[in-house]
Amino acid sequence: MRIKYTISLVFFVPLVIIVMENNIISRMSDKLALKQTPQTPLQPRGLSHILQKHNASFTRLSKTNSAFSLIKRRLENYSQHKEVVTRGSKHILLLATTRTGSSFVGEFFNQQGDNMFFLFEPLWHVEKMLTLETGGTNSTASAKAYRDVLQQLFLCDFSLLESFIEPLPVNHITTGLFRRESSNSLCQESVCSPVIKGVFERYRCRTRRCGPLNLTMASESCLQKEHRAIKSVKVRQLENLRPLAEDPRLDVKFIQLVRDPRAVLASRMVAFAAKYKNWKQLAIDGEVPIDDDEVRNLKGNCDNIRLSAEIGLRQPAWLRRRYMLLRYEDIARFPMRKATEMYRFAGIPFTPQVKSWILKNTQASKETSGVYSTQKNSSEQVEKWRFSLPFKIAQVVQKVCGPTLKLFGYKFVSSEEMLTDKSISLIEDKVFNFV
Numbered sequence: 001m002r003i004k005y006t007i008s009l010v011f012f013v014p015l016v017i018i019v020m021e022n023n024i025i026s027r028m029s030d031k032l033a034l035k036q037t038p039q040t041p042l043q044p045r046g047l048s049h050i051l052q053k054h055n056a057s058f059t060r061l062s063k064t065n066s067a068f069s070l071i072k073r074r075l076e077n078y079s080q081h082k083e084v085v086t087r088g089s090k091h092i093l094l095l096a097t098t099r100t101g102s103s104f105v106g107e108f109f110n111q112q113g114d115n116m117f118f119l120f121e122p123l124w125h126v127e128k129m130l131t132l133e134t135g136g137t138n139s140t141a142s143a144k145a146y147r148d149v150l151q152q153l154f155l156c157d158f159s160l161l162e163s164f165i166e167p168l169p170v171n172h173i174t175t176g177l178f179r180r181e182s183s184n185s186l187c188q189e190s191v192c193s194p195v196i197k198g199v200f201e202r203y204r205c206r207t208r209r210c211g212p213l214n215l216t217m218a219s220e221s222c223l224q225k226e227h228r229a230i231k232s233v234k235v236r237q238l239e240n241l242r243p244l245a246e247d248p249r250l251d252v253k254f255i256q257l258v259r260d261p262r263a264v265l266a267s268r269m270v271a272f273a274a275k276y277k278n279w280k281q282l283a284i285d286g287e288v289p290i291d292d293d294e295v296r297n298l299k300g301n302c303d304n305i306r307l308s309a310e311i312g313l314r315q316p317a318w319l320r321r322r323y324m325l326l327r328y329e330d331i332a333r334f335p336m337r338k339a340t341e342m343y344r345f346a347g348i349p350f351t352p353q354v355k356s357w358i359l360k361n362t363q364a365s366k367e368t369s370g371v372y373s374t375q376k377n378s379s380e381q382v383e384k385w386r387f388s389l390p391f392k393i394a395q396v397v398q399k400v401c402g403p404t405l406k407l408f409g410y411k412f413v414s415s416e417e418m419l420t421d422k423s424i425s426l427i428e429d430k431v432f433n434f435v
């Protein structure tokens, strides 16, 4: 009862605010009619039998397609005025997959200070809306959507992203931007509108109390900042982002963050224990099935990561000076050194704020030599997974992700003893970039 009441408030208060704006109200009711979400109490009765799930996703996709052609036309118009360009602005895209420490590395940019506009996983909304009833996405359609949304966001334009936010922002105001509080830029004074009593904010700023996010204000603030950075774990193929690298209005720097797939799996097995129950049992009793869905996913992920890195490391003309590969293990062991390298690569100043954040949040310390080192037992932290991942499962990963392990310099283990032998590091020294 109470939940229902709160949800209604969330819907109604913005509606009351903009009661004069008829077109927006009709946009909103379109949206409500299109979607058949069980938690939407305003769903008109009698529509549900028409809105079969399959058809609902079809409508969503075609809606996205029309959004694409609109933005394409707008971009064509923009390109004619491309002398408006960058003035030394950099656009950093931190690309990763889940459980690779990307939130931590994202902070390196989030903490940069007043010259940086940072967004934390804006593509969450895009993926969510494009998720089909089968649970997956049409990878062609989502790749296109990710690319276009990123391109716009780097230009401080939130309009395409808005069309993916649910409920649809009214008058560019939203209470539900994913992980708003993880972007310092979205919780600054200039982007903090007054709190509205009774309106529930899903992702609340930690530094101050703010009302619903006004995306027009966010966009204005973004335009004031010299540099922009976005962190995402959604992009599958670097190659899909080529138009961003070639956009004359942008100066994009791609940073791909990778991690030992065995460690990623070990981390997933802790985080999603139920999902891997069978595996664990099998690892004790017998063999892990190689044709299992999870193994297929694992292989797919490894292949995507490797293909992206191979393109990046090959440095085709469109990626020249635009690609950097980083291993999570190196960042965890040498955070200050790696952060400095990232900033040098990106071509933006490494500020005292970043430095002090890193000092506070890692055990990095300055040695008398002036060289940054890290906490003494850090390699233990980084290689902790070796004591939780059953050897049989490590073997499965090595089998399906072999070329990926090789490319990034992760040593194979040939026995249980080797897996748990602390004196053998599984991280080979490897230099990937010339920055």
Ligand SMILES: *[C@@H]1O[C@H](CO)[C@@H](O)[C@H](O)[C@H]1NC(C)=O
Residues within 6 Å of the ligand: 050, 051, 052, 054, 055
């Ligand atoms: C889906 O929509 C089409 C028209 O777009 C309609 O012909 C069809 O009957 C619908 N299917 C279901 C299951 O509702």
Ligand SMILES: *[C@@H]1O[C@H](CO)[C@@H](O)[C@H](O)[C@H]1NC(C)=O
Residues within 6 Å of the ligand: 070, 073, 074, 077
């Ligand atoms: C592109 O520019 C033309 C003329 O400058 C304008 O008429 C048109 O509406 C613009 N198209 C879009 C999609 O903004």
Ligand SMILES: *[C@@H]1O[C@H](CO)[C@@H](O)[C@H](O)[C@H]1NC(C)=O
Residues within 6 Å of the ligand: 138, 139, 140, 141
């Ligand atoms: C995926 O989307 C694209 C365009 O968005 C479409 O052409 C293609 O048929 C779709 N594929 C599947 C399997 O639905």
Ligand SMILES: *[C@@H]1O[C@H](CO)[C@@H](O)[C@H](O)[C@H]1NC(C)=O
Residues within 6 Å of the ligand: 171, 173, 214, 215, 216, 217, 220
């Ligand atoms: C959102 O911000 C813009 C720009 O500051 C302002 O013009 C607009 O009135 C704000 N919207 C609301 C509903 O406060």
Ligand SMILES: *[C@@H]1O[C@H](CO)[C@@H](O)[C@H](O)[C@H]1NC(C)=O
Residues within 6 Å of the ligand: 363, 375, 377, 380
């Ligand atoms: C690793 O470092 C932490 C804190 O720096 C310390 O508490 C812990 O005992 C160390 N572990 C080993 C095995 O040295």
